[in-house]
Amino acid sequence: MSEAIYHHLVPRTYLKSWCHHGYSAHAYKSEGEKFKNGVNVSSHFGYNHYHSLRVGMSYLNEEDLSQIFKELSNFQVKYEGRNLEGLKEWNEKFFDRENWELIYPNGKLVPKKRRNALFQSIEHAALPVIEMGWSIKxxxxxxxxxRIIEQKVLVEEEDTEIPEFYKGFIMKMIVSIGWRSERSREIYTEVLNQIDNVVNLSQIVIDRKDNLLPFGNNVLDVIRHEYLLKEYRNFLNETGVIYMEAKEYIRRCSLTFFVATGECRFITSDNPSFIRSDSNFKVPTMPVSPQVLVEVGVDREKRGTYQIRRIDDIMVKQYNKIILDNSERMVLSLSPDLEIMGL
Incomplete structure (x- = not known):
């Protein structure tokens, strides 16, 4: 499998349903202004190497570090008058690599030009563990x-309930896509903002040469990104907070599928899986395709069924307004005219 360089936060396979030709889609800024030529979803909704594991990240395991530092496997590293012991310490001190001394096995000092070339190779190392995990799983x-959702949901001609199917996988998709968007889960974003209000991490700028992130330039961005990658990896290994959230959904909740029955279709956005407020409830919501939207609700009766609700253009437009309000910067629509979608 070839390594992808551009990593989508919102999966391209998901976005494809809103494309009118190939991977081209009608796109609008969250304020309503249209992208004149639309967008190609292959090159939007992501960053280069967003999910890659890179040198300096705090949670890398021994196998990760051995791959990142493989170019130095036969070298001795001296820093501040002593030898650095082990890959973990190399990783912790790599930020000050300009003050490292590299020593060949024969005891000779590695010339500066050769040393810098080795460092550059380490800086460019990007392990695709998470990106490949997203793809495969x-x-x-x-x-x-x-296809299965549409076959089971669109065939119904009236409001009804049907037996559950693929509940675990659907719940995991809803939860993980919510965490993968730039907003991530609301509570995590709120906690980071509260911390930043106290210690102003967003005001601590990282020197460009030390910033290996595909975006951002401050300490808050680094902390946020590293934590998310750690939890993405945990999720793929069926542990951590994202996985536990999905397990709670599976255990306590069920699904309602809303089917657009008129001319109006659902839009989607760069934050497609979100939690909307409904009176005193928080409702996880995600458009599945232009004709189907799904919501997660508490399953009090434990009937082992999904609800199907067929809705008219008025309700579809109401949902589209909610999707727009929860977007970050961009929405996609099958229609070249947002007014048709009620926006």
Whole structure:
């Protein structure tokens, strides 16, 4: 499998349903202004190497570090008058690599030019563990899941309930896509903002040469990104907070599918899986395709069924307003005219 350089936060396989030609889609800024030529979803909704594991990250395991530092496997590293012991310490001190001395096995000092070339190789190392995990476990299975959802949901001609199917996988997709968007989960974003209000981490700028992130330039961005990558990896290994959230959804909740029955279709956005407020409740919501939207609700009766609700253009437009309000910067629509979608 070839390594992807551009990593989508919102999966391209998911976005494809809103494309009118190939991977081209009608796109609008969250304020309503249209992108004149639309967007190609292959090159939007992501960053280069967003999910890659890089040198300096705090939670890398021994196998990660051995791959990142493989160019130095036969060298001795001296820093501040002593030898650095082990890959973990190399990783912790790499930020001050300009003050390292590299020593060949024969005891000779590595020339500065050669040393810098080795450092550059380490800086460029990007392990695709998470990106490949997303692809294998989730993204490559989305199209099959979408076909099954549409086959089971669109065939119904009135409001009804049907037996549950693929509940675990659907819940994991809803939860993980919510965490993968730039907003991530609301409570995590709120906690980071509260911390930043106290210690102003966003005001601590990282020197450009030391910033290996594909975006951002401050300490808050680094902390946020590293934590998310740690939890993405945990999720793929079926542990951590994202996985536990999904397990709670599976255990306590069920799904309602809303089907657009008129001319109006659902839009989607760069934050497609979000939690909307409904009176005193928080309702996880995600458009599945232009004709289907899903919500997660508490399953008090434990009937083992999903609800199907067929809705008219008025309700679809109401949902589209909610999707727009929860977007970050961009929405996609099958229609070249947002007014048709009620916006």
């Amino acid at each position: 989730y993204e490559n299975k989305w199209n099959k899941l979408l």
